[in-house]
Amino acid sequence: MLRFFGPFIAPIVGIGFLLALFWGFVSTPREAAVETAAHEFHLKPKEVEYSFSGPFGKYDRQQLQRGFQVYQEVCSACHSMKLVAFRDLADLGFTKPEIKAIAKQWKTEVPTINEKTGEPTTRKALPSDTFPSPFANETAARAANNNALPPDMSLLAKAREDGPAYIYSLITGYQAQPAELLKKFPDAKTPGSLHYNPYFPNLNLAMPPPLTADGQVSYAEGQPKPTVDQMAKDVSAFLMWAAEPKLENRHRTGIAALIFLVIGTLLAFGAYKNIWRDQKH
């Protein structure tokens, strides 16, 4: 029996799957793709040059310090960085006393308990603390931000496609809603509480433009002028460092590993040719 029917089993199963596929094709209504404003007006991140891109890329410490300053004075009003500690700023070239001072002067205090009564209270931040959220919890954050939740920034630069360029584009990308868009999609008008930004996936962003004027943050002597563009670039570089603090180590190790492997592979190739020299193959 099996001997006779055997050869037919495979084609029958195959035809079954093909019929099921074909039936799916026939029976599923095909609607024309719905055109949405987000689909047509969403833009890919702008091209930005960063010192850390490429295999030899390194962070620019001056830029990271400026970016940190922007985070400190602007972003941290809403965004925490719960995976980055104050002491990690040593990586940016800050000294221990400087880090201590930064932690101590941080606007948001860290929750703790009163050592005598056990009542919840707050204290000044220490270098071992991570960058705190100004909101007690998610509900408080949403209540203060029109029901939007400011995301934690520790990994933001890796949690978005083309992260640093995306952050830069978003900060510098706020604009009035194009008349063209409203003409084509009258329902897609940005609600009053949101802000139009073509770099945001659904075009309407709850966050108001964080950097509105040149010189909003004053950089130290000898640093570039704090234009909105410069500040956006600096803070996006800083956030890349926050997300990937070991990048330089990785690049350095990678170059060494590659040199080692290329030499090793060449030697292995020589050994291979040498061993096979008498053998036709």
Next chain:
Amino acid sequence: MSFPWAEHYAPKNPVMKWLDSRLPLPRLVYNAVGAGYPVPRNLNYFWNFGVLAGVALTIQIITGIVLAMHYAANADVAFNSVESIMRDVNQGWLLRYAHSNGASMFFIVVYIHIFRGLYYGSYKAPREMVWLLGVVIFLLMMATAFMGYVLPWGQMSFWGAQVITGFFSAIPIIGDPIHTWLLGGFAPDNAALNRFFSLHYLLPFVIAGVIVLHIWALHIPGSNNPTGVEVKGPQDTVPFHPYYTAKDGMGLGVFLIVFSLFLFFAPNAMGHPDNYIPANPLSTPAHIVPEWYFLPFYAILKAFTGNFLGIAAKLWGVMAMFGSILLLFFLPWIDRSPVRSANYRPTYRWFFVILVIDVLILGYLGQAEPTATVVLLSQICAGYYFAHFLIILPLVSALEKTLPLPNSITESVLGSDAEAAPVAAHTA
């Protein structure tokens, strides 16, 4: 082992003699991957990938064991424990990136290894068992990789687990209870994370065990070769060591260079950014996509859109997705052509090329937004996948006029005049 002219292990050192008469482990190694295993002399670079897959598994096990020392399988802290590996553990970033990219590299070499088997007919008699065990390894790898991807407990981890375990709920009547039982809850949570971690640690060792069987089964008939002609005599083979150890050593170098390029310079290129967002059961990502190595199967799953014969579309999709892998178990009996190597199968060769392109397109469609065109293309490509194995292959193997085979491996290497003793003509 398998050939009478194989070199015999003859230890000269008294210590080795002593050991050999009590525990012949060196003899086992000598016969498995040493001079005691004669291998066809004409293997090309595609035969490097089996060894590379073994190396990839070893890298995964070593990095994985160290990562497990720092990882915490608890839904509340899993995400942060991975980040602490990335930031605080000495060389933790290297371990973690090596493990996550190592999984991708493992799949790349295994896919090449599988397609090499398909092209050169390595699944055919007398190597069916090698092939069957290989498919078992592939299935175990997929289970291991899926559960490993859940462990960092990011958004894609969570939602990927949600979608993939949801397959079981497609089974009529008993599907939902099975789904709940497997997860230890109604949705992926701490119970699921813990069992995934436990199994993710177990399965690689099961894979290692099946690899032992895979190699054992291979050593009975010996390795296939690009002509697909069986070994006829000593002149057709060279000892595995030093000839193929040297060749594999070089292949390993090239593999590690490619691996390093990803690991050190684009460690997140094959991952998904959403997995750097902690798992949040209340917020569904815009696009749930599995890891790249599952995409062709994911496209097959999504291609079935209609209820047919009273079976729901989802169940068709799940059956087709599992079927697309399970049918590989039957391949040795579906393809009945006596000629192994596609070098001598002019018709099959073209269908093989089309299959490779088809699978690549399915991979692209697996991650594309499901527009009408994408769905239609997935239906065509999924249909072609099944048609290739279940309809075209039986027909081609019955009707194809194959090219004349060389009389022996040596003849194909040296030209016909070098063949001293002609061997009886065989199937063509």
